[in-house]
Amino acid sequence: MRKHGLVLMAIILTLSLLSACSSGNKSNSSESSAASGGKGKKELNILMESVPDTEFVKQVVDKYTAETGVKINIEAVNYASMHEKLVPQLLNATSSYDLIVVDNYWVGEFTDAGWMEPLDSFIERDRFDTSVYLKSLFNMVGQVDGTTYMLPFYNYAMSLIYRTDVFMDPELKSKYQAEFGRELTIPETLEEYVNISKFITKEKGSTMYGSVMMGLRPDPISVEWLNYLYSSGGEFFKEDGSPRINDANALKALELYIDNMKNAAPKGAAGFGFDEAFNVFAQGNAASFVTYNWMLNKLQDKEESKVAGLVNVAEVPGGASLNGGWGWAIPKNAEDKEASWQFLKWVESFEIAKERASLGGSPTRKDVLTDSDVLGQFPHYVNVQKIIEKSKMIPIIPQAPQLIEILGRELSEAVSGGKSPQDALDTIAKEVKEFE
Amino acid sequence: MLSVKRKQFLIFIVPSLLVLAVTVLYPLVYSFIMSFTSSSLKVRGFGDFVGLDNYIKAFKDAYFIKSGWTTGLFTVIVVTLEFVFGLSVALMLNRIKRGKKLFFTIIIVPMLITPVAVGLIWRLLLHPDLGIVNYLLGVVGLEGQAWLGDAKLAMMTVVLIDIWHQVPFMILLLLAGLVSLPGEPYEAATIDGASRLQTFWNVTLPLMKETIIVAVLFRVITAIKTYDLIYVLTKGGPGTTTEVISYHIYKQAYTFLNTGYSSAMSYLLLLVIMLLSVVFVRLGRGKAQAR
Numbered sequence A: 001m002r003k004h005g006l007v008l009m010a011i012i013l014t015l016s017l018l019s020a021c022s023s024g025n026k027s028n029s030s031e032s033s034a035a036s037g038g039k040g041k042k043e044l045n046i047l048m049e050s051v052p053d054t055e056f057v058k059q060v061v062d063k064y065t066a067e068t069g070v071k072i073n074i075e076a077v078n079y080a081s082m083h084e085k086l087v088p089q090l091l092n093a094t095s096s097y098d099l100i101v102v103d104n105y106w107v108g109e110f111t112d113a114g115w116m117e118p119l120d121s122f123i124e125r126d127r128f129d130t131s132v133y134l135k136s137l138f139n140m141v142g143q144v145d146g147t148t149y150m151l152p153f154y155n156y157a158m159s160l161i162y163r164t165d166v167f168m169d170p171e172l173k174s175k176y177q178a179e180f181g182r183e184l185t186i187p188e189t190l191e192e193y194v195n196i197s198k199f200i201t202k203e204k205g206s207t208m209y210g211s212v213m214m215g216l217r218p219d220p221i222s223v224e225w226l227n228y229l230y231s232s233g234g235e236f237f238k239e240d241g242s243p244r245i246n247d248a249n250a251l252k253a254l255e256l257y258i259d260n261m262k263n264a265a266p267k268g269a270a271g272f273g274f275d276e277a278f279n280v281f282a283q284g285n286a287a288s289f290v291t292y293n294w295m296l297n298k299l300q301d302k303e304e305s306k307v308a309g310l311v312n313v314a315e316v317p318g319g320a321s322l323n324g325g326w327g328w329a330i331p332k333n334a335e336d337k338e339a340s341w342q343f344l345k346w347v348e349s350f351e352i353a354k355e356r357a358s359l360g361g362s363p364t365r366k367d368v369l370t371d372s373d374v375l376g377q378f379p380h381y382v383n384v385q386k387i388i389e390k391s392k393m394i395p396i397i398p399q400a401p402q403l404i405e406i407l408g409r410e411l412s413e414a415v416s417g418g419k420s421p422q423d424a425l426d427t428i429a430k431e432v433k434e435f436e
Numbered sequence B: 001m002l003s004v005k006r007k008q009f010l011i012f013i014v015p016s017l018l019v020l021a022v023t024v025l026y027p028l029v030y031s032f033i034m035s036f037t038s039s040s041l042k043v044r045g046f047g048d049f050v051g052l053d054n055y056i057k058a059f060k061d062a063y064f065i066k067s068g069w070t071t072g073l074f075t076v077i078v079v080t081l082e083f084v085f086g087l088s089v090a091l092m093l094n095r096i097k098r099g100k101k102l103f104f105t106i107i108i109v110p111m112l113i114t115p116v117a118v119g120l121i122w123r124l125l126l127h128p129d130l131g132i133v134n135y136l137l138g139v140v141g142l143e144g145q146a147w148l149g150d151a152k153l154a155m156m157t158v159v160l161i162d163i164w165h166q167v168p169f170m171i172l173l174l175l176a177g178l179v180s181l182p183g184e185p186y187e188a189a190t191i192d193g194a195s196r197l198q199t200f201w202n203v204t205l206p207l208m209k210e211t212i213i214v215a216v217l218f219r220v221i222t223a224i225k226t227y228d229l230i231y232v233l234t235k236g237g238p239g240t241t242t243e244v245i246s247y248h249i250y251k252q253a254y255t256f257l258n259t260g261y262s263s264a265m266s267y268l269l270l271l272v273i274m275l276l277s278v279v280f281v282r283l284g285r286g287k288a289q290a291r
Helices: A002-024 A052-068 A079-091 A104-113 A120-126 A135-141 A170-180 A190-207 A219-231 A248-263 A274-282 A295-299 A337-347 A350-358 A372-377 A381-390 A400-416 A421-433 B004-034 B053-060 B062-095 B100-112 B115-125 B132-139 B154-179 B184-191 B196-224 B228-233 B245-254 B259-284
Strands: A043-049 A071-077 A099-103 A151-155 A158-163 A288-292 A311-314 A325-329
Touching: A043 A052, A043 A079, A043 A337, A052 A071, A052 A337, A052 A350, A071 A079, A079 A099, A079 A104, A099 A104, A099 A337, A104 A135, A104 A325, A104 A400, A120 A337, A135 A151, A135 A325, A135 A381, A158 A219, A158 A295, A158 A381, A170 A190, A190 A248, A219 A248, A219 A400, A248 A400, A248 A421, A274 A288, A274 A295, A288 A295, A295 A311, A311 A381, A337 A350, A350 A372, A372 A381, A400 A421, B004 B259, B053 B062, B053 B259, B062 B100, B062 B154, B062 B196, B062 B245, B100 B154, B115 B154, B115 B228, B154 B196, B154 B228, B184 B196, B196 B259, B228 B245, B245 B259
Parallel strands: A043 A071, A043 A099
Antiparallel strands: A099 A325, A151 A325, A158 A288, A158 A311
């Protein structure tokens, strides 16, 4: 009997070890193909995020291989693991990635550390026209202080996505008119937005929420609230660089945000990540959602959403939404920068950018956004262009990831009642001041 | 000259010692040195030597201290509940004659799932609006809860999920102990006319002492190190209600890139775990015997 007991114990221990190991063991495909060195590299490795726009790149790269014989390996990983995968690679003598994509809030950190190759000499030599990019995007994921480090890959400026049928509902409209003495329409100020949101939740109960929100730390709550901040006239920093994140505008933004979270959003939205919030909206349980404008294409897809055909995009009430975007960059320690540039030039050319856009990709080039074929397919790009042009970015500073972490923690404290809104904002200002 | 036996001994032991040195000792020493430097992921190498600054900083870091308390609370609750629950199930399983294999298989399943998958599954199940848990509560007329989105409930929710995930470990370990108990003390107890409760209290528990201590110690250590569940379920929120110490250290290393500071915090954590282990091992000393 004793022997059985020991064997059983050994099995348990082994199993628990195994289950612990497998969680940390992700694919390591990147290292296998780094061997081919020197100029004229025949295989390029790219680290990307697993999002639709990456899929659209994957769908067109075969063409590049056919034209040039260069094989493109795209390693698509989850956003959360990208930064920690990239940093050690960029610190090495050589990187196993020939091209990377850079989120706008890493830009300050990456340029500060000197991890990205300036592209100006390539651009000048090949006469690549960068004026085709939307200004607000190129200033965010293109050039920094006059040096071009990136080409804008795709935009994810935020916007208000709303249900056309709910906002046009005559019954709701007349009730709203009776109660508030004004018309129920797409709101132009945040106060009006929160008011309408609460009204819809009150009228429809648990079948339809006025808005679905995402309060999970650190990114979802931060990016969502920044729309409120910018649309309330708030900013991170004053002209002189000192923080103004705890001023009256920011306080108003946070109070409106909390009001909406408590009285309009679904129960538990304070813990929603991006997917959870999206699913509520896609299931038809919410009337509005402050989210990335490219979500509209996903929501119009009958296979992914129950609300296809009933949604549209508008600017975030108040007018200034959070800009976002990714840029292509060549790591400073890439093995064959010429080969990387050749691919970059190709994938960002008008034809390929247009092809990616027609697959559903989110454009960064003006000529693609206004192309008649693309507009025919996605008429809402007229709105999207306006949204991008008026949107504001997270400040480009080396500590942007830290900024988001602090922001997320304190906003979540304020929403969950752990701190008063003013205390939370004061803490953010204090910790931001400590950045060197 | 070495004797043949000695030689054989060396041949067998040296390779494994080498592997251990490279995989265990090297990182330990490396991070220990790192904990006295201003090392950051942004710069290559160790950075400047800063003495005990990182350790002092840790004690002044209100979030570090708070996460320590949160971890302590979490550990005490989950280990206690898992032990009580695990022991009762193990005792019941030890008695049944039929279907043991079937129960075994079912019970072991949660343990085989990686923590990340466990977290993702439960996130779906507990979705306040679309999840099945609130739906079922609604069917029986109870109000659904916000679970992970409610500052008052989030910790309890994480605890429940951890129990679901880790109780099998407790059950199987304790069951292994029960199965290997000798039969004689029980016969003696029966002859002496001991009641069931008396037998449990005076025979089973003392004989099980060592197994129990090992099982509880293992769970205490893994509970203190809990990271993946928090990462997937709450990211420390709402507010900082579920921010446990390992997650806090992770963020210092990978978001704030302060590897020196996070190494120092890891060593403080290691110190606590080692002290706990010593206490537990002391408790377990002395030959176990039926009273």
